Amino acid sequence: MYGGYVGKLWNVLEQKLGFRTEYRVVAPDVGTGTENNGSWNGVVGMVVRGEVDVALELYSMTSKRLAVVDFSSAVYYDRFYMFVRRLDGREVGWKGLVAPFDWRMWMLLVFLAVVTFTYLCFARLVGRSFDVITPSEALLHSPVYIACCIFGILFCSQGHATAPRCVSWRAVLIGAHVAGVVLAAAYSGRLVASITVRYHRLPFASLEGLLATDYRLGVKKDSAEYNVLQHADGGPMRQAFATRVSHDARSHPVTDLEGLRRLCSDARYAFVTAAKLARHAATRLNCSVAQVPEPFMQGDGHLALAPGRPYARVLDHYLRRLRGSGVMQKLFADAFRSPASHTEPTPSPVDLPSAAAAFQCLAAGAAAAAALLGLELALALRRPRGRAAPRRPRRHVVDLTPFHTSRDFLPRRSKRSPASSPGPRTSRVLPFLPGGYAVQRSGGGSGNTALPHVGLEDVPSKEEYL
Incomplete structure (x- = not known):
């Protein structure tokens, strides 16, 4: 009995056709096989030399391979994608404070603040002229006070202690308070979510995006992916092969699992493999990998057969029957089913880099307050120290x-004369x-x-x- 998807499929063929198989196990570093001066090495070389009749591995058809071996009908269909290691997508620093709203929302907030400030200043001037606002109210609600109130309402959801008796003034403040409460709730919810929830971002979304970065591209040794990149006529694939793929075959991973494990050790590395194989192998990795959305190539898998064997057509006939009856799909689903995880997701704690922006704002506010205090003291020291002006007497x-x-x-x-004092x-x-x-x-x-x-x-x- 031979394990894996191909092994289970071959066991079904043994039962259907009634034959027995003698297996020869090769070392993992033998590789698929490449041509060197007309001779083939690896597993394909064993099939060419007649050492084995069938290679129980998924092979993609290439022009060079078709010239020396036969292939069965396709037993595997899948798309190939680039995979990278997941990166933490949480926004930290000053950018994280601005990220909850886009630039158009921030511009709208600034526009509302300017319009509200202009109207209140105009209402203060007109109300003072027509005695709608008393002089004491106009003196208290200065333009600086109005600007601070608008900032507190729209950006901090805060109110203020006093307001003039002008109805239109209070109506504007009520509308600003309602808008400020809604905006503060939306901003706070998005900011808390961006700090506490870990979402992941991709460094690029296509092969063109990879060429704009310093990522290296890895493919399996002697694979069809390498052959496609090598014989590309032009475009991004040709450029990627020339600048991002290592031309030293000894540096290429031998298996898909080895290539995916390199993602965990190298954050600037992308690996091309089939999507179903990658999802199955991801359970044996010590890091989390992500799939780039754009497909790299369409691929299929075949069994490599020794050329000129009479049983090749018989195997193709039964393979088509297994595909049409759904047996092949069931074997594939059973072989590549990911183990279920029964662990409950644990909440991710908020670390210091995520909350650094809040502490930076606090430090910036303290520094600004200290600078203003020093400026006030400097201005006070520059004033002439003369006799203090008499205070205006308070009337009681x-x-x-x-x-x-x-x-x-x-x-x-008092001594007064009788004449002067009646x-x-x-x-x-x-x-x-x-x-x-x-x-x-x-x-x-x-x-x-x-x-x-x-x-x-x-x-x-x-x-x-x-």
Whole structure:
């Protein structure tokens, strides 16, 4: 019994035709076989020399091989693709912060911010002219304050403490808040997904894309893929053979599994093989490989037969029957079925490079704040240190009604002549206000005259009164 897809297919032929087979196992490094000065080596050379009758391996037809051996009908159909090692596609750094939105979305955000800022400044000017916005509101909502509010609303989804009583102003702010909440949710979701979810990107998508990079192209030793590249008339295949494929046959992998394993050790290496074979061999690799979308070539596999054997037509007849009945397809599916994985997918932790952009923003903000602080201190030191300008007195209205006059608060009586003073008058000083004394006077015979509200700037100090 011989294993693998070809071996199982040959076992079915043994049962159908009733013959027995003597197997000769060759070393893996023997290779398929190439022509050197008219003589063939490898497995094809063994068939040419008559050492074996059939080579139980999948071979592609080439003009040189057809000249020395016979081939059975096709027992395998597949497309050949280039395979590369998967690369981590997460965006890190400053590019990762901008990646959630494309450039058109960012331009729309800037346009909305400019339009909103222009309208609010215009509404502030017009509202102040028609007394819709009070002077205190206009003074508080300066253009700088408006710009900060718009940035906080559209880009940070933040509000502000005050707003003028203008209805149109508040309507614009409500619309900006709604747009800011939606945009912040969309941006946050896309940013979190780009940081936490690992998706993979391809370095190129075609053979022309490979030629634009520094990747090397690998093919199996003595394979049809190498023959196609070698005899290409021109175009990308000819250029790839001249610049990307090694011409030293000893450096080519002998098997498809060996070529795929080179992808794990060399990140700048691409290997050409059949898609079904690569998917089956991927379970035995210690890295993850990706298939380039563009097909490299269409291929099929045949059995190599010794030329002139009478049983060749009989084998072709039964191979066609096995293909038509679906037996060949079932054997292929059983041979190349990937083992099921019962392991649960583990979440990928967020590493430091993925979150580096957030820390960079924090460091940039701290550096900008420190620079602005230094600028403010420098400007403050350049100002002339003269006598400070007098402060404008603050007006406080005080009710003096609850206070009663008392002899304890009386200062010395002013000496006035009877002519100048029609009646007895007393001056009473109430020392209850900081920085000054309130004065309450009473006229003779008419009772006390209370001053219900007195401003501090109208009240003399104690020294000035005495």
